[in-house]
Amino acid sequence: MKFFTNKLKISAWLLFVTTGIFVLGTGIVYAGDPNGSQTYSDSIAGLKFSVNFIWTLLGAFLVFIMQAGFAFLGGFLRQKNMLSYMAHCFIDSTFGAMVFYFFGFGLMFGGSKLAPGLEDGNAWIGSDGFMLLGNSYDVQTIMFWLFQMVFATKTVSIIAGAVAERLKFGAYLIYSFLMCGLIYPIYGHWVWGGGWLSTIPFGAGVKDFAGCACVHTIGGVMAFVGAWALGPRKGKYNPDGSPNAIPGHNIAYMVIGTLILAFGWFGFNAGSTLAATDLRISVIAANTFIAAAAGATVMLFLTWGMTGYIDVPYLCNGALAGLVAITAPCAYVAPWASVVIGVIAALIMRGSIWLVEVKMKVDDPLGAVAVHAANGMWGMLAVGFFADGTYGGVSGLITGSGWQLLAQFIGTVVALAWAFAWGCGVFYIIRYHMGVRVSDLVEFEGIDIHVHGSPCYPVEEGLVSISGEVVEEQKEMDREQLTILEKAISNDATREKIYSEKLGRWVYALVKPSKKK
């Protein structure tokens, strides 16, 4: 009987949804070009369209695979929180895409007139192309949407690394919604959607080719505020303020993740021309990789010289720093300038990690702030320094004009202020209303089993005896015991800390330091 009613319910829902779509569909006049027959023609112009379509879609697919790279960077975290980080990356890709579909895209590109159906909007905010309805149901617009959607979901994922291991899931969902729906689209509109920053009368306006400010500065600064509002992980800082190392659980994942990100970055940067007929793409792709290689090389010799070891996590961060910094200048600079940008990016990354971890005492497990925020800003300014005027009419300081640098500076400061203001608003409001941080017990035992119900790497089958549904009484008893345990663990955290001469560090243990011997 239950089986039958379920089927009935599902059929009713399906009927309801299809009728809804039908009613909605017939109410709309197709002014766009949903099947592409008007966009395509057998002439050379038509073939150009086809080539550019392939290029942009290929770029979008490459950027999509970067999410796997982000997920693999979870090797920087401890095993007990891996699934939680994976879940954050995954919901960015899926839930974030939904939010961007419903209104992010409309706010960002309405009024940009970059594709059919994006007419309405002003210098501050766009208001056309929501849900890809009406005129924006068009092959060009939807191709453009796909490319922009994968960008938006990458921006959201930047922060997942900084707030990992201690953020409540609900808080992440709220943040993810706001980031994809408002924060990223509105700033993006100012720079890419024909907004006021792209038309300021200095140089060629703010030029952010593939998103140093829009993607990395916004994401990185939000990450900084998020990690700041959350506070450090347990055991990260001693009472005297010196930081401890919390090693990750899988360096192999970090290396794989970095390589996947570098691969996807070719689509991120070179795909941003949105046209394969724009042959600058070869220069862009080469510049992208040169900066990454330069960043990694600098870190190779720097870590070797400073610590005596070749520190692979730092090499990975160095390559990512180079990639982030070249994101805005990749189209406007010559390869020699990419080397300079990559080298400086790695040094900035190393300096920022020290600044954030030691001086500001903000715990950022993946180094998202140092890699994305600091280098996003450096990349924006690098356009003003190194653009050589051969592409897009952007001339930097090396051609003798400082106006572009001023425009870039304004763009960067606006991005910084915008993200910082939103970050403080979002995270501090959540903090005082529902709390941003998981309980001490959950942090000790790992978010995976408490929030997601299962560890990321379950134990071997032989050790788990599976015994069906949980008995209700047992559940009641479990809850009681859990409360006692939670209280006991919270008490541990409030204990007075003692400096242990023997260990050379601060300990939370109850005993007084021994005077004997």
Next chain:
Amino acid sequence: MKKIEAIIRPEKFNIVRDALTELGYPGMTVTEVKGHGSQKGISEVWRGRRYRVDLLSKIKVEITVQDADVEKIVNTIINEAQTGSIGDGKIFVFNVENVYRIRTKESGDTAV
């Protein structure tokens, strides 16, 4: 000589070790173990289906000490590892017949 075998919560291990280091102990062997006593496992979820993991992760600490130090070490472990919730673990104390140090061939109390 006695061997102290303590089975404790993994989340309490760091605190216990810090306390023991302060107190001083000859050496320890630590094993990650699975098992259960009165605590009847935890429930986990796999694609919507709840299941019960009967064997829980614990840490087993083994320390061999001279007779006089047993009480001190046991009390420290109890103080640090206690939360009051079911599943805090147990401590077993065994007699040890002899101890040899492989490096120097010493035996007895000096080898502990």
